[in-house]
Amino acid sequence: MKKILAILTMSVALMATTTAYAGDYPERPIGVAVSYGAGGATDFQARIVTMVAGNKDILGQPIYIINKPGAGGRVGWNWFATEAEKDGYTMSAYNVPHFIAQSIKGGVKYSADSFEPIANWGADPAVVVVGKDSKFKTMSDLVAFAKANPGKLTLSGAGLFVGHHIAALQIEKAAGVKMVYIPTKGGGAAAMKAVIAGDVLAGVNNLSDAFRAQKAGSVKILGVADLERDKKFLPDVPTLKEAGLDVDNASVNFRGLMVPKGTPQAVIDKLSAQVPVMFGHKRVAKRMKAGGSPMKIMTRKEVQAMWAKRKSTLAELLKGL
Amino acid sequence: MEFLSYFGNVFEPISFMLLLGGTIGGLILGATPGLSPTMAVALLIPFTFHLAPHQGLILLGAAYTSTIAGGAVSAILLNIPGAPANIATALDGHVMAKKGEGAKALHLAFMSSAVGGVIGVLLLIFLTPVLAKWALAFGPSHLFWIAILGVTVIGTLDSKSFVKGLLSGCIGLWLSMIGYDDIQGVQRFIFADALTGGINIIAALIGLFAIPQVMEMLSRGRTITDIDVITVRHQSLLASFREMISNMKALSIGTITGSIIGIIPGVGGQIAGLVAYDQTKKISRDRRKFGTGHPEGVIAAESANNAMVGPSLIPLLTLSIPGSPTAAVLLGGLLIHGIFPGPDLFKNHAAVAWTFIDSMLIGQFLMVIFGIYIANLAAKIAQVPRSILAAGVFILAVFGAYSVQQSMGDVHVMIALGVGMFFLEKYGFSAAPLVLGLILGPIAESNFLQGNLIAGAQDGPAIYFLTGYLNLFLISLVILSICFAFWTTLKVNRLIALSKEAE
Numbered sequence: 117m118k119k120i121l122a123i124l125t126m127s128v129a130l131m132a133t134t135t136a137y138a139g140d141y142p143e144r145p146i147g148v149a150v151s152y153g154a155g156g157a158t159d160f161q162a163r164i165v166t167m168v169a170g171n172k173d174i175l176g177q178p179i180y181i182i183n184k185p186g187a188g189g190r191v192g193w194n195w196f197a198t199e200a201e202k203d204g205y206t207m208s209a210y211n212v213p214h215f216i217a218q219s220i221k222g223g224v225k226y227s228a229d230s231f232e233p234i235a236n237w238g239a240d241p242a243v244v245v246v247g248k249d250s251k252f253k254t255m256s257d258l259v260a261f262a263k264a265n266p267g268k269l270t271l272s273g274a275g276l277f278v279g280h281h282i283a284a285l286q287i288e289k290a291a292g293v294k295m296v297y298i299p300t301k302g303g304g305a306a307a308m309k310a311v312i313a314g315d316v317l318a319g320v321n322n323l324s325d326a327f328r329a330q331k332a333g334s335v336k337i338l339g340v341a342d343l344e345r346d347k348k349f350l351p352d353v354p355t356l357k358e359a360g361l362d363v364d365n366a367s368v369n370f371r372g373l374m375v376p377k378g379t380p381q382a383v384i385d386k387l388s389a390q391v392p393v394m395f396g397h398k399r400v401a402k403r404m405k406a407g408g409s410p411m412k413i414m415t416r417k418e419v420q421a422m423w424a425k426r427k428s429t430l431a432e433l434l435k436g437l
Numbered sequence: 438m439e440f441l442s443y444f445g446n447v448f449e450p451i452s453f454m455l456l457l458g459g460t461i462g463g464l465i466l467g468a469t470p471g472l473s474p475t476m477a478v479a480l481l482i483p484f485t486f487h488l489a490p491h492q493g494l495i496l497l498g499a500a501y502t503s504t505i506a507g508g509a510v511s512a513i514l515l516n517i518p519g520a521p522a523n524i525a526t527a528l529d530g531h532v533m534a535k536k537g538e539g540a541k542a543l544h545l546a547f548m549s550s551a552v553g554g555v556i557g558v559l560l561l562i563f564l565t566p567v568l569a570k571w572a573l574a575f576g577p578s579h580l581f582w583i584a585i586l587g588v589t590v591i592g593t594l595d596s597k598s599f600v601k602g603l604l605s606g607c608i609g610l611w612l613s614m615i616g617y618d619d620i621q622g623v624q625r626f627i628f629a630d631a632l633t634g635g636i637n638i639i640a641a642l643i644g645l646f647a648i649p650q651v652m653e654m655l656s657r658g659r660t661i662t663d664i665d666v667i668t669v670r671h672q673s674l675l676a677s678f679r680e681m682i683s684n685m686k687a688l689s690i691g692t693i694t695g696s697i698i699g700i701i702p703g704v705g706g707q708i709a710g711l712v713a714y715d716q717t718k719k720i721s722r723d724r725r726k727f728g729t730g731h732p733e734g735v736i737a738a739e740s741a742n743n744a745m746v747g748p749s750l751i752p753l754l755t756l757s758i759p760g761s762p763t764a765a766v767l768l769g770g771l772l773i774h775g776i777f778p779g780p781d782l783f784k785n786h787a788a789v790a791w792t793f794i795d796s797m798l799i800g801q802f803l804m805v806i807f808g809i810y811i812a813n814l815a816a817k818i819a820q821v822p823r824s825i826l827a828a829g830v831f832i833l834a835v836f837g838a839y840s841v842q843q844s845m846g847d848v849h850v851m852i853a854l855g856v857g858m859f860f861l862e863k864y865g866f867s868a869a870p871l872v873l874g875l876i877l878g879p880i881a882e883s884n885f886l887q888g889n890l891i892a893g894a895q896d897g898p899a900i901y902f903l904t905g906y907l908n909l910f911l912i913s914l915v916i917l918s919i920c921f922a923f924w925t926t927l928k929v930n931r932l933i934a935l936s937k938e939a940e
Contacts, residue, residue: 155765155768159769160772182843183842191634270890276622298890299619300883306703309752315577332781333780334757406772406773407773408772408777
């Protein structure tokens with residue numbers, strides 16, 4: 117009898133927690149898995165944009181970061197797609213176009229359909245950089261050289277199927293030239309070092325890092341692979357489109373938060389209402405600005421549209437590879 | 438001499454408390470297997486959000502320096518190098534601890550860390566503009582040759598047999614190929630999900646060093662009468678200091694090697710200790726005592742891995758290029774306060790930059806004081822009965838491997854590698870060359886592939902890899918290192934043959 121009673125009370129207690137679940141969510145701290153190492157740009161920004169989560173008017177519970185680095189993000193997203201709990205207490209940071217391009221190339225356990233976006237916090241466009249003493253003064257100098265010397269223009273970037281690689285592919289396609297893309301191990305910093313040291317003739321890198329390097333006087337920025345100029349950091353640098361290359365914003369590195377597919381709708385709704393507020397908090401904005409990290413807050417709806425658009429552009433671009 | 442005027446900032450109450458806290462905390466974190474310097478610094482970043490820029494940097498700098506030194510504690514007492522920087526420390530340090538000289542080994546480790554550390558920071562203060570150019574001189578072809586130079590060390594490192602040393606190195610090189618290759622975009626040897634990201638170097642390190650030892654302790658069983666309780670002989674500080682001074686050669690080779698390697702971006706502190714250890718061994722008169730608990734080994738390794746810290750910040754502070762993973766995390770700590778490193782850092786943010794550097798100088802002294810205090814307490818670990826120690830080490834190993842990236846996969850890899858290493862050790866193979874192979878493999882491979890791509894766009898690989906002063910210099914070092922290894926092996930073999938004849 118005692119046993120039955122115990123089971124009964126337990127199941128009632130369990131039911132109580134499941135029903136209370138969506139309403140009281142979140143009741144405990146939420147983890148955010150970052151697919152890159154501690155100290156990288158994604159990790160660094162994820163820590164900043166989630167720092168006010170514990171405020172009463174945001175989520176009321178703090179967010180902590182779990183780093184799952186490896187294989188250009190594949191390790192973390194594989195883990196997130198297959199093993200993460202679908203209860204809203206595990207989120208992940210996404211990097212577009214990285215994970216979408218990887219899933220198109222195959223060999224991973226996720227696609228854009230495995231995840232539900234919550235909101236976007238940042239957009240870091242790819243830029244074309246050259247060393248400060250380079251003979252290339254404009255994008256057209258660079259393209260002219262590539263046209264005259266097929267297979268001679270070396271171009272560094274942070275790896276394969278990341279924004280930098282996508283931008284390089286788009287430039288090749290738009291200008292009808294053949295360049296040599298050199299992926300580096302060790303991310304954007306190693307790719308930037310290759311440009312500064314003159315190991316390569318040019319490079320594709322993040323706007324935020326290139327802006328710092330240009331301020332430090334070690335590189336020149338020739339073009340931005342985005343739809344508009346960056347008015348805050350680089351108002352004088354033309355977009356690639358202005359330079360006569362048909363390159364859109366498919367290589368822009370969008371960063372935001374997502375949950376695995378199968379997470380309760382009520383949780384998704386709550387998160388997609390509150391997370392953009394968190395990203396917009398003035399303390400977050402201040403820190404992000406100080407770090408030179410461009411922000412772009414997008415709601416769940418906007419991110420869904422952006423993902424769908426990237427999927428088709430990238431499938432087209434990567435078809436021949 | 439501008440840096441002298443900012444010492445006062447370090448002694449402001451809050452700054453000094455942070456320096457003290459960072460140093461002590463770093464020593465403890467460093468002594469915990471699995472918590473590498475990079476992770477310790479990354480964990481502290483959120484705390485710096487609320488501090489003034491120079492205070493935040495003091496905390497991070499203190500943690501960086503002292504975690505590397507703290508790693509010596511577990512390397513010496515438990516034979517678990519907390520990070521790649523401390524592998525070489527374990528080679529002689531742990532044998533010393535087994536002989537009852539644990540306290541001495543720890544004293545030497547901290548004192549030589551401080552000497553190397555101070556010189557490294559002084560280089561950062563005085564030679565930054567000169568050395569910044571150096572950092573950029575190393576392109577893919579040079580880094581490839583440096584990695585190959587490291588590979589030549591493999592044969593002579595901590596192994597009774599040259600051939601077995603090379604074989605262990607090859608196993609390490611093969612293990613390093615597992616995972617997703619970022620440059621060619623292919624997957625290699627991924628049999629299990631846990632291997633997608635390759636073998637984590639810290640997890641491998643813990644498994645290869647700690648697990649064979651645990652199995653060894655357990656395999657002896659309880660029946661054997663020598664449940665050996667190691668005595669820890671008392672060691673006076675003065676005697677340790679004299680010992681260090683009398684080994685000036687090891688100390689200076691360690692410091693010089695560490696400083697040079699520290700500047701080169703991308704190679705960093707992982708191999709500074711091992712290369713310094715090997716160089717000292719080659720030059721030392723007591724060459725054959727290395728590996729049997731020889732103080733020179735500990736001195737060379739520890740002075741090198743802390744001498745690396747100062748110069749490793751040069752590319753970061755002057756060129757905004759983080760030369761090591763830890764420097765990348767420090768860059769985050771700077772950016773969060775809107776400080777962009779670069780040539781004008783010392784002009785625009787002189788107070789922050791110099792206070793940070795000064796605090797690293799003072800941090801070295803705090804590190805040696807508290808390090809030795811902690812060492813005296815920690816040395817008692819050696820007195821724990823072996824059977825209990827075995828269990829404790831195993832728990833630490835599992836905890837350490839898991840904490841690297843919260844992954845059970847890493848724990849499985851750690852145990853599998855450890856069990857494999859236990860049997861390999863039975864046949865005379867050793868862990869250090871294997872780990873070196875694991876570290877150098879990716880450096881050699883990725884730089885070769887990148888160099889090859891670049892060479893393809895220029896005049897071909899032969900010209901790219903084999904011409905230029907720096908390439909030729911590095912190649913001659915490689916040849917010298919190989920010849921030297923052969924020569925010593927031949928000499929030792931002849932000596933053995935002679936002594937057999939005499940019998």
